[in-house]
Amino acid sequence: MRYKLLIAMAAFGLVATSAQANDPIAGLANTCNNCHGTGGVSVGHSMPSIAGLSETYLKHILMEWKSGARASANMTRLIAGYTDAEIAALAKYYSKLPWTPVVQSVSADLIAKGKDVTDRCETCHGVTGGKPDDEETPRLNGQWAKYLELEMLKYRDPGFQMTHKKMIRNAQKMEQGDVETAAKYYGAQSK
Amino acid sequence: MSQINRREFVKVIAVASSAAALSIPLSACAGPGTKRAASGGAKARVVVIGGGYGGATAAKYVKMLDAAIDVTLIEPNAVYTSCPLSNEVISGHRDIKTIQIGYDGLKKRGVNVLQDFVVGVDRAKKVVTTKGGKKLEYDTLVMSPGIEFHYNNIDGYSEAVTTDIPHAWKAGEQTLLLKKQLMAMPDGGKFVIVVPKGPFRCPPGPYERASLAANYFQHSGKKKSKVIILDANDSHSKKGLFTQAWGKMYGWEKDGMGTNSMIEWVAGSQGGNVNKLDAKSKTVSSDFVDMKGDVLNIIPAHKAGKIAVDSGLVGTKGNHFEMGWCKVDPMTMASAEDPNIYTIGDSCVAGEMALYGNPNANFDMPKSAHIAMTQAKVAAAAIVAKLNGLPTPQPYYANTCYSVVGDEYGFSVAHQYRVENGTFKYIKEGSGVSPMVMPDKSPVPALYRKLEAEYADGWLRNVMADAFV
Structure with missing residues (x-):
């Protein structure tokens, strides 16, 4: 069921328009979505959804990875290639998308x-x-x-x-x- | 079963819809440059050849960016089998069903999926012809056919022998055949992997395969067995990380020549450059080495898919990195030969092609699913922008490639590229492999390797969904 929800989300909510074809931050975010899911909603259990997290949190953590203050097995290498302005824009972009809980049933x-x-x-x-x-x-x-x-x-x-x-x-x-x-x-x- | 009930479901959709409506303008669709299809109500027709990671992503993202464009994906198979992580199927760590996916997700998005095989492209008339006899007109064509094997570098090798000596370099039946042979191999047997000269699809793939086979031998009472890699190249992807892992887990010592080494790697200059096969005895030979394998896995040399060659889209001169591959405009992934065709994925040349063994080896854009997908997204945005009369978007290219090499042990390489002055620029700061040691020279905590093995699985699920759902 949750996969159907994700599909519906993408179909209804996160559908971009042709104007977005020309949005550089949407283009940059597209590369993030390979691992974090279409529209930042992950279907991979070990990978976090990032759509709808707060701008402050996202920017803070990305900048800590960039400076090397905070360790990561992979993100420190990826993020260091982006400018501070791009990181700020990415944080803002994902924070504007809706937070989409993927509810995983337990007893x-x-x-x-x-x-x-x-x-x-x-x-x-x-x-x-x-x-x-x-x-x-x-x-x-x-x-x-x-x-x-x-x-x-x-x-x-x-x-x-x-x-x-x-x-x-x-x-x-x-x-x-x-x-x-x-x-x-x-x-x-x-x- | 999910705990999401219908009311919550509707609420989430409503929130998502209003957010999208508020943040994204719905204008800019019918600019002066807008092209109309010759017939039908669609704004334009985009045909995509090939339903792998690249082609599926291109079809999905064109449709997502502009639903008014008619998108048709042509792919001969009903179900796609992922090459990434197919080595885990070969070693028995993963069921093949977990790396398979159909095209229903794309159909639900409004992509026309045609199960057929393209036999010709008439670039002048902009018509694609299929084996099933269909003729499809296009305004824009995306060419993502993957690779074509070339067996003639090795005497005695041919497509016919692959039913007995698998390549398992296009996933599916071949993956299961190699798995079956490895499972049947007795303890003390030799598993020989033959690697062609680069560039080849999935640069770390052969070494991941060797690692997981050794892992399988360890766990199945076949500890006396060996994996021998005969490599036409003198170095390979993530070499330091692989040999470090082999030392920790598979007895690698003295460059693999030690008696406890489960894995042996023979460089091209040391006799790894195989040029002859005796299929009957499963013996491969180079100028210096004859090697009989109990299980033999030859990865054939390969070039761009045949339809790209037949359509006149591949380079016909230059070195072996240029000849036989599609050259692109880095801004858009448009073919250097035809502005109405976009060539993406394993069939194309992108980046500054460097040879392995060269200290700058990481400069090349690898033939990976991840890079094919970012290429597809660049192409999709460029196509939609062009069809709507908008300026060319800024392209971003990134690669992530995980290798799982043992129990809770994985690592990765990341690449980032930008385009400056019309050429690819490798962004060193945003690229690199997992650490061999920590900055203070202390060993890398085991948690790093465990995390990356877990991330490999999460990555797989997300790329499959991002491309096909």
Whole structure:
């Protein structure tokens, strides 16, 4: 069903027009969509949807990768070739697209357990991950659980250079077995 | 089953529609340069030859950018099998169904999909003729036929022997044949991979295949087996990363000549340049080496697809990087031979062609699915802009190519290109391979390799959907 939703999204909402053929930022964004999905809505479990994330968050993270302050297995290499102005325009472009949760069903038990183990996340990300506290915090509702789990591994690995101290601290406090539960909990949230 | 109910579904669509309506002007469709089709109500007719990653993406994006354009994709197969990650099928790590996709997604978008084979292009009349006897007029043609094998570099080799000695370099039946042979090979057997001189489709492919075969041998009680790569080239894609991984996982030592090495790589100058095959005994030979394989996999040399050659779109002089491949205008991917035809994907020459072994080897635009898709998107935007009388858009080209080489072990290469003064410019700052060591010379954390193995799967799902759905 969720794939049908994505197709419908693309058919109804994200249909571009001929004017967009000439929009340089749309052209640049097209190269991002290879990995992040048509219109920035991913169908790959390990790859995040980026459409509808806040401009502040996107710009911040892209610029941190460009400067090398924040590690990434792949994005640091890709993003360093773009100008600051292009990065700012990309962040703005994707932030204007609708956030499209891809709800991944889990059991009621997991939801209950997930609610419990994400207590520490609530302050910044909100109860469901759908209403973050500020513009610097990404939405998590209906983001791919696999991707969220992999991100948590990065925060929990001291050898992986992440930048957000509060996030590192909290990620490392979590029990090993709770990481996947938390990721699946957010992946299952629709709003 | 999804938890999205109908009400939420409708709401999401409504939000998406209004956002699109607000942010994107619906004008600029019928400028003075707008071309009308000779017949029918469509604004113009675009015909796409070839339904691989390049052709499918071009068809989808032309239709997405301007629904008033009539788009027809011609492809002989009903189901496409992805070459990327097909090595995981060969080694038993992935089911072939996960790399297959049909054309229903494109049909739903309004693309006419014709299951047929193009036998001729009349460039003067702008008509495409198919094997099924159809004649299709076009205003703009996208040529994305992929590659044509050339067997004649190796004596005794021909298309006929590929039913016994697979190439598995066009995915599908050949992929399954090679898998079947590897599964049947007893412990202690030799799996020989023959690599043609570059440029070839999927530059890291042969070495990924060797890695995953070794991984399969390890996990299936065939640890005494060997993989031998006879390479016509003197270097290869991601060489440092591959040999580092082989050292960690597959006993690679002393350039592969150590007794514990499951993988051996023979460079062209060291006898890897195969020029003879005895199909009956599965023995390949170069000027220095005779090698009998229990399983033999010969990747034939290749050039642009036959229809591109027959249509007069390939280079007829220059070095072997130029001759036999389609030359393009970097701004638009339009053919250097015909402004109404756009040549994309593995059949075209793009970038400054550098030879492997050259320190600047990363300068060339590789023949990958990812680059074919960004080429297709550049072509689609250029076609739609031209048909609507708009200026030529700024092109962006990027490549990402993941190689999965073992359990939780992957790495990648990224390339970025821009166009300056009408020529391709390789953007070094936005390109490069995964690190061999960290900046402080410490080993790369295992998590990096695990992440990239996971990203390979996510990449595959997204490129398949971005091209075909």
